[in-house]
Amino acid sequence: MKLVYTEQALQSLEEALEFIAPKVSYEKLIEIRDQILDTADTLLSQPLKGQSETYLEHLQLGHKRLVEGHYKIIYRVIGEYIYITDIFDSRQDQQNERVITPPAVRGLASLSSPNIHRCTSGSVATPGNK
Numbered sequence: 001m002k003l004v005y006t007e008q009a010l011q012s013l014e015e016a017l018e019f020i021a022p023k024v025s026y027e028k029l030i031e032i033r034d035q036i037l038d039t040a041d042t043l044l045s046q047p048l049k050g051q052s053e054t055y056l057e058h059l060q061l062g063h064k065r066l067v068e069g070h071y072k073i074i075y076r077v078i079g080e081y082i083y084i085t086d087i088f089d090s091r092q093d094q095q096n097e098r099v100i101t102p103p104a105v106r107g108l109a110s111l112s113s114p115n116i117h118r119c120t121s122g123s124v125a126t127p128g129n130k
Contacts, residue, residue, distance in 0.1 A: 001043075001044050001047055001080055001081070001082055002080060002081050002082070003040065003041065003043060003044055003082050003084065004081055004082065004083050004084065005083075005084045006083060006084065006085050006086075008085060008086060009074075009084045009085055009086050009087050012086050012087050012088050013033070013036065013087040015088070016071060016087060016088050016089040017029055017032070017033060019089055020032070020089065032069070032071075035068055035069065036068050036071050036073065036087060039066055039068040039073060040066070040073050040075075040084055040087075042066075043066070043075065043082045044082070047077045047082050048064070048077065049066070050064035050065050050066045050073075050075065051064060051065055052064060052065075053065045053074055056074070061076055062076055062077065063075070063076055063085070064076070064077070067090075070089050070090050070091050071087060071088065071089055071090070072086075072087070072088055072090055073086075073087050074086040074087070
């Protein structure tokens with residue numbers, strides 16, 4: 001199995017970290033990021049362990065979710081690939097929140113696990129899209 005993060009997932013992770021950045025120390029921010037990524041890494045040994053994501057069932061694409069604290073990790077399994085399609089803070093109302101990102105937080109989602117592989121195409125419809 002190979003774990004692949006879409007650009008959307010990495011952007012969403014960064015936004016979730018930006019959301020809490022004013023409320024926690026930089027060290028705590030790194031700890032939270034690492035916990036989220038470590039939870040996603042567990043899919044490599046148990047890719048079907050997540051629950052069905054009810055909000056996406058209408059798409060009939062088999063989206064599943066893992067929860068780590070207040071964070072939801074949305075993913076799909078296609079063949080030998082596990083695509084992480086979204087990561088977000090369930091407390092976050094992105095419509096109403098405008099957060100100015102401290103420079104130390106920008107790019108934090110990219111400073112992460114060696115298991116992160118970027119999906120550069122906009123689609124995760126087939127395993128050929130990496």
